[in-house]
Amino acid sequence: AQTVTQSQPEMSVQEAETVTLSCTYDTSESDYYLFWYKQPPSRQMILVIRQEAYKQQNATENRFSVNFQKAAKSFSLKISDSQLGDAAMYFCAYRSLWEGAQKLVFGQGTRLTINP
Amino acid sequence: DSGVTQTPKHLITATGQRVTLRCSPRSGDLSVYWYQQSLDQGLQFLIHYYNGEERAKGNILERFSAQQFPDLHSELNLSSLELGDSALYFCASSVGGGHYGYTFGSGTRLTVV
Numbered sequence: 001a002q003t004v005t006q007s008q009p010e011m012s013v014q015e016a017e018t019v020t021l022s023c024t025y026d027t028s029e030s031d032y033y034l035f036w037y038k039q040p041p042s043r044q045m046i047l048v049i050r051q052e053a054y055k056q057q058n059a060t061e062n063r064f065s066v067n068f069q070k071a072a073k074s075f076s077l078k079i080s081d082s083q084l085g086d087a088a089m090y091f092c093a094y095r096s097l098w099e100g101a102q103k104l105v106f107g108q109g110t111r112l113t114i115n116p
Numbered sequence: 117d118s119g120v121t122q123t124p125k126h127l128i129t130a131t132g133q134r135v136t137l138r139c140s141p142r143s144g145d146l147s148v149y150w151y152q153q154s155l156d157q158g159l160q161f162l163i164h165y166y167n168g169e170e171r172a173k174g175n176i177l178e179r180f181s182a183q184q185f186p187d188l189h190s191e192l193n194l195s196s197l198e199l200g201d202s203a204l205y206f207c208a209s210s211v212g213g214g215h216y217g218y219t220f221g222s223g224t225r226l227t228v229v
Contacts, residue, residue: 035217043204044118045220091159095214102213103149103161103174 002027002094006107013082014115020067021077021110023092033095034068034075035104040088048090051075053097079112087114119143122207122221130229134195137224139207141188147171147210148190149218150182154203165190166212197228 003026013019025034036048051059051068058066063080079086089111093104119142129135141148150162152175161174165184176182179197184190194201204225208218 033215037217037220042222043225044222045206045208045218046118047217047219050217102147102164103172104151104159104214104218105161106159108158 002029002032002096002105004092004094004105004107006090006092006110008110009108010111010113012113012115013079015082015084017082018078018080019082019112021079021090021092021112023075023077023107025073025075025092025094027073027094027096029096029098031097033097034066035093035095036064036066036075036077037091037093037106038086038088039091039109040085045091049077082114084114084116087112118219118221120145120207120209120219120221122205122224124224125222126225126227128227128229129197131197131199133197133228134193135197135226137192137194137205137207137226139190139192139209139221141190141207141209142219145209145211145219146188147212147214148184148188149208149210149214150176150190150192151206151208152203153206153223157203159206162192194226199228202226202228 034051067076089109092107121140146167162176164172204223208220
């Protein structure tokens with residue numbers, strides 16, 4: 001079974017600075033999807049960014065980008081120009097390509113605090 | 117508003133009781149997923165329905181059951197409730213298999229006293 005590990009329970013960053021959240025995963029599959037979700041105090045789970053494992057190019061969405069290292073099974077999230085609204089729990093998630101396993105497997109989350 | 121509607125938002129009930137959580141997926145989405153989020157277990161997959169059929173089961177207790185109706189809304193039934201069932205229950209939906217990610221509802225906060 002696949003597992004996802006987020007080794008940083010909490011992180012903090014100054015407003016306008018850059019922060020990187022770490023995620024590693026364990027799988028024997030060669031193709032899969034990886035996601036970062038954000039959960040602000042409102043509890044809503046919001047998709048931040050998505051990466052397809054067969055694409056070498058790192059995904060980017062505005063101030064959010066990933067560093068996908070397939071061989072190392074690492075999928076970190078970089079947030080540039082941090083804003084107060086970025087404060088939230090961030091979850092890394094894995095989805096198998098196999099149609100019989102469409103669930104998302106989540107890490108334990110990293111709580112990000114933005115200091116003004 | 118994500119387009120996924122969950123009701124109720126909050127529920128407080130006593131041990132041994134039965135509750136039903138409801139989810140209406142985003143328009144056009146055929147898949148519905150249920151997740152449980154607790155402090156000690158994180159986000160755990162419970163069950164997946166696609167167009168009315170059960171597709172996968174995760175760590176769902178026998179006391180829990182779910183179904184997806186012809187209009188694609190889904191219900192999660194929790195019975196013989198225990199204190200440990202207190203958690204945030206999320207519903208999420210996707211068009212097909214969720215290759216592009218899921219859209220989550222805002223969750224139902226269940227408190228068992």
